[in-house]
Every structure is written in C-alpha cells, then in structure tokens.
Amino acid sequence: MDYFIEICAIITFIEQRIKQRLDFTELEKTLNFSYRHIIGIFKIRTNMSLSHYIMIRKIANCALEIVSTPKSLTTIAFEYGFDNYDTFTRAFKRETGIRPSEFKKFGLVCGRKHICLGVYAPAILNLDQESVLLNLSEADFMSKTFETQDSCILYGVPKVHYGRNVDGGWQGTPFPMCLQAVLDYMGQNVHYSYIMAASGASFRLRWNVNGWDLSAVDIRNIYEKPLMPFELAFKAVGRKFKILNKDSNSYSKKDFINLIKSEIDEGRPVITLGVVGPPEASIITGYKDNCETVLGWSLFQDNMEFSNNVTFDESGYFICNNWWENTEAVMSIGEEICVMSSMKELLENAYYLLTTDAIRVEECGTYLGGQKAYSAWASAMTEDLNFSKQTQLSLLIEHIMCFGDAATMVGEGRSYAAGYINWIGETNPEVSKECRNCAGYLNAVADCVTKMSNILGGFGGEDAVQKFADKEIRMQIVSLIKLAQRNEAKACDELKTLISKI
Known part of the structure; x- marks a missing residue:
C-alpha cells in the first residue's frame, strides 16, 4: 500500500483540529489504524515525524493570525496550545528562523497554500531562503542558464x-498548464483555453464503469489511445515532439536521460508524467550529476503526502534524485513550427468527446463518457451505503476527491471550452450566433459546478467531507448534475450546427 489517501486523511484531521489538544484515540478510530502504525506510515511517506508536522502546522496558523488579526502574541500562543509564551517563541524561531515579535517587522506575507489534495491551509509565503521554510512562491527567479560539465x-x-x-x-489541469508554461519560456504565447480544447481536456467527463475511481481524471483516459491528448496538443500548437513512454517497454532509463539532457542542453524544458506525486504532467527544467538528479516544477511538490525525498533549489524548483522510479513518460517539444490543426478538426473532436457514451482505454478498462458519464456520476451520489456515519474518513475523502475530479473536468473544462468557442465566434462573424448559443450552454454547465462548490464550501477539508456525507445535500448536488447534463445536451446540438457551417 502507498497510503496516499490515509496521509491526506491525517493532514485533513490535523488541520481541522489545529487549535485543540489532539485526541489520538479519535484519529485511530477515524483511520482504523493503531497510532503506532499511523506515525510509522506518516514518517515513511513524508520523511517527517507526525509531531514535528503538527508543530509546523501550528506555527503556520499562528503566523497567519499574527499578520491578519489584532490579537496579542500571548493570546495567539495560548489559543494554539502553547503552555507559555517562551515555549511559543522558541518553537516559532526554530521553525522560521525569527521570533514572533519580529515577524511583522520583516514584512513577511502569509496566505493559503495547497498542502495536500483538496486542502488549502495557512502558510508563510516569503521567508528568507536561509530559514527552515523555503520560499516557494511563484516569483520568477532569474532568466539564466546554469551549466557545468555534468549539470544544466x-x-x-x-x-x-x-x-x-x-x-x-x-x-x-496539469498538462495544459505545463505546456503553456514551457511554450511561454520558449517564446510562443498560446492561450490556455486553446490547449485545453486541442488536447480534449475541455470536453471530457470520464466515469469508470466500476464506480469511484481516482484515475478517471487522468488526461490519458480521454481517448482510447492514452498518448493522444499530448499528440493532439503538440500538433495544435505547431510543434514537432517526441514521447518516450515507459509502458511500451521499449525505452530504458538511459533513453530517458539522453532525451532530457539533449533537450535541456539546447535550452528546451521537457514535460514528464510523474517525477513528484501521481503520474500527472510536470516540467523538468534542469539536471545535475549527469541526470541522476532532476529539477523542475510539479503541481504536487508542496504536498506533504508526496514530499519524501524531495528538496528545493533556491529558485523554488524541486530537486529529485529518485525520479526514474516515479516517472512514466517524458516529452520533448521541438523548436520547429509545422502546420497546426484546423478549427474544424478541433470542433469535430470536441463533438466526439461530448457525445461518445463509452471508451475502452488501453490497459485501463472502460470509462463512460458524454451523457452516460453524467448519469453514472449522479447515480453514484445516491448510494447511501457509501456515505453512512460509520464510513471511514479516508473513504469519504477518496469519494469527495473523485467527485471533485469530475467537477473539475466539467467546471473548468466547459468554462474554457466556452471561452474558446466564443473566440471562434468573434473571429468568424458568419457563425457568431451558433458560437454564442453553444458557449452559453457550456457556461451554464460550468455554473452548475460553481453552485455545487458553494453548497459544500469547496471540495476539500473535513467540513466539506461531512456535508458531502449528508443525503439531503447530496440530493441537491444530484439535481445540479442533472441540470448540467441537460445543458450539455443542448450545447452539443448547437455544436453540431456550428460544425456544419464551417
């Protein structure tokens, strides 16, 4: 077992009770594991003791209160369970490098950061690089290349x-984000909505025929051929490309290293699947030790459940020296510009994705799509046995993650699909009416997801999980899923008319 869901459950449990003296008996009941087993798996997965993690979270929450409330430092210390102010001061300095009384004077910024899947929590965003908590903000580091004999x-x-x-x-959606970031670095400005549409991500909804499935959101499950979203996207932005896929058994670690090194040496970042966290897209921006170690950006690099064996460069890039074991593919993006996909090709592909009831993905099984995926999603929400009061927190978290994945596919996807189709209407006046109608229905679909999020208060955290388990609330959400389904059917009718006129 990799205990990914269990680590998320532990983090969620702690964040909800960060001001309390934690009842580890309650934690044992929540996870159905002994406390000894819990602290063991946490240490293995995060490379940090559970007690140290709890202290870090207390300090981060205290820091946010220091900069955002008028409370005295003593009040904050006692609210978070410190026996006295001196104990609080020592702990704060040990974790941040400075005293609480100095914190405001340094102009430090606190906010919320994604600390595990579905959980956004207080964090210190701009501590000095020499402190324990590194600066992992989005600030650009330096536009330069560092190169030695065995590093670039x-x-x-x-x-x-x-x-x-x-x-x-x-x-x-990781892959479109990564592709846009790499193209931006290479001097090609491409709108995110175009990459979302070209890859098919804007028009997908996948639901496993066997029920709740965390891998349903994987972009490789859009088409029957897993690599097709990447191939379509690279073609749409006019780039030659090369994909090495570990599943094919045709490529070795040496092949991966040779491609990474050759691309980085030429000044081109590469996109990978995996490296840090689940097999989602990330970016390799450099290598050391002849590529035994890689650096880059991952959407999961700040997540505690994936932090084992990951350190950070002063730029914010992750540093990983066991990347091969957790990397499933690497993709190069060539310099040469070739013929891009036509608008009609992209729209016909969109219609296929919105109307195809099921696909069988190579090595993954059968996923429902289109109208049937909506029906299966709604049906799963009515299965009371999966949401009883006796259901373990980890299982409820897994279900709300699956729900959140489906909501993201539809909410983010249809929103950007509407943006892309509106752009078509603005640049092609002869089909502006059809585009406006189609985009209107797609925006209505996305609006249903916004309302779902408002009902739950987001798709993560223990409060949302408990609401998710409430049957009355789930029935409200089912009504919104069915409304989104009806609006999408109308969008498909308008899309079909639009395609016939292009």
Whole structure:
C-alpha cells in the first residue's frame, strides 16, 4: 500500500483540529489504524515525524493570525496550545528562523497554500531562503542558464500550480498548464483555453464503469489511445515532439536521460508524467550529476503526502534524485513550427468527446463518457451505503476527491471550452450566433459546478467531507448534475450546427 489517501486523511484531521489538544484515540478510530502504525506510515511517506508536522502546522496558523488579526502574541500562543509564551517563541524561531515579535517587522506575507489534495491551509509565503521554510512562491527567479560539465539548469521557467492564473481564469489541469508554461519560456504565447480544447481536456467527463475511481481524471483516459491528448496538443500548437513512454517497454532509463539532457542542453524544458506525486504532467527544467538528479516544477511538490525525498533549489524548483522510479513518460517539444490543426478538426473532436457514451482505454478498462458519464456520476451520489456515519474518513475523502475530479473536468473544462468557442465566434462573424448559443450552454454547465462548490464550501477539508456525507445535500448536488447534463445536451446540438457551417 502507498497510503496516499490515509496521509491526506491525517493532514485533513490535523488541520481541522489545529487549535485543540489532539485526541489520538479519535484519529485511530477515524483511520482504523493503531497510532503506532499511523506515525510509522506518516514518517515513511513524508520523511517527517507526525509531531514535528503538527508543530509546523501550528506555527503556520499562528503566523497567519499574527499578520491578519489584532490579537496579542500571548493570546495567539495560548489559543494554539502553547503552555507559555517562551515555549511559543522558541518553537516559532526554530521553525522560521525569527521570533514572533519580529515577524511583522520583516514584512513577511502569509496566505493559503495547497498542502495536500483538496486542502488549502495557512502558510508563510516569503521567508528568507536561509530559514527552515523555503520560499516557494511563484516569483520568477532569474532568466539564466546554469551549466557545468555534468549539470544544466534553465532558470525562469514559469511555475505551475493549481489555481494558476495566466489568462484570466483558474487553471487546474496539469498538462495544459505545463505546456503553456514551457511554450511561454520558449517564446510562443498560446492561450490556455486553446490547449485545453486541442488536447480534449475541455470536453471530457470520464466515469469508470466500476464506480469511484481516482484515475478517471487522468488526461490519458480521454481517448482510447492514452498518448493522444499530448499528440493532439503538440500538433495544435505547431510543434514537432517526441514521447518516450515507459509502458511500451521499449525505452530504458538511459533513453530517458539522453532525451532530457539533449533537450535541456539546447535550452528546451521537457514535460514528464510523474517525477513528484501521481503520474500527472510536470516540467523538468534542469539536471545535475549527469541526470541522476532532476529539477523542475510539479503541481504536487508542496504536498506533504508526496514530499519524501524531495528538496528545493533556491529558485523554488524541486530537486529529485529518485525520479526514474516515479516517472512514466517524458516529452520533448521541438523548436520547429509545422502546420497546426484546423478549427474544424478541433470542433469535430470536441463533438466526439461530448457525445461518445463509452471508451475502452488501453490497459485501463472502460470509462463512460458524454451523457452516460453524467448519469453514472449522479447515480453514484445516491448510494447511501457509501456515505453512512460509520464510513471511514479516508473513504469519504477518496469519494469527495473523485467527485471533485469530475467537477473539475466539467467546471473548468466547459468554462474554457466556452471561452474558446466564443473566440471562434468573434473571429468568424458568419457563425457568431451558433458560437454564442453553444458557449452559453457550456457556461451554464460550468455554473452548475460553481453552485455545487458553494453548497459544500469547496471540495476539500473535513467540513466539506461531512456535508458531502449528508443525503439531503447530496440530493441537491444530484439535481445540479442533472441540470448540467441537460445543458450539455443542448450545447452539443448547437455544436453540431456550428460544425456544419464551417
């Protein structure tokens, strides 16, 4: 077992009770593990003791209160369970490098950061590089290349992270984010909505025929051929490319290293699947020790459940020396510009994704799509046995993660799909009416997801999980899923008309 869900449950449990003296008996009941087993798996997965992690979270929460409330330092210390002010001061300095009384004077910034899947929590965002907590903000480091005989690092590649906002909207799909960031570094400005549409990510909804499945959101499950989203996206932005896929058994670690080194040496970052966290897209921006160690950006590099064996460069790049074991593919993006996909090709592909009821993905099984995926999603929400009061927190978290994945596919996807189709209407007046109608229905679909999020208060955290388990609330959400389904059917009718006129 990799205990990924269990680590998320532990982090969620702690964050909800950070001001309390934790009842570890309650934690044992929540996870159905002994405390000894809990602290063991936490240490293995995060490379940090559970007690030290709890202290770090207390300090981060205290720091946010110091800069955002008028409370005295003594009051804050006692609220977070410190026996006296001196104990608080020593702990604060040990974790941050400075005393609480000095914290405001340094002009330090606190906010919320993604600390595990679905959980955004207080964090100190701009501590000095020499302190224990590194600066992992999105600030650009230096646009330069560091090169030695066995190392090459490309600085200045834009950071990717959930919630990234480059084109005026929330971004949440790793591969389009990574491709946009790499192209930006290489001097090609491509709108995120175009990459979302070209890859198919804007038009997907996948639900496993066997039920709740955390891998349903994987971009490789959009088409029957897992690599197709990447191939379509590279073609759409006019780039030659090369993909080495570990699943094919045709490529060795040496092949991966040769491709990474040759691309980085030429000044081109590469996109990978994996390296840090789940097999989602990340960016390799450099290598050391002849590529035994790689650096880059991952959307999961700040997540505690994936922090084992990851350190950080002063630029914020992750540093990973066991990357091969957790990397499934590497993709180069060539310099040469070739013929780009036509608008009609992209729209026909969109219609296929929105209307195909099921696909069988190589080596993964069958996923429902289109209208059937909506029906299966709604049906799963009505299964009371999966949401009883006796259901373990870890299982509820797994279900709300699956729900959040489906909501993201639809909410983010249809929002950017509407943006892309509106752009078509603005640049092609002869089909502006059809585009406006289609985009209107797609925006209505996305609006249903916004309402779901408002009902739950987000798709992460223990409060949202408990609401998710409430049958009355789930029935409200089911109504919104069915409304989104109806609006999407109308969008498909308009899309079909639009395609016929292009």
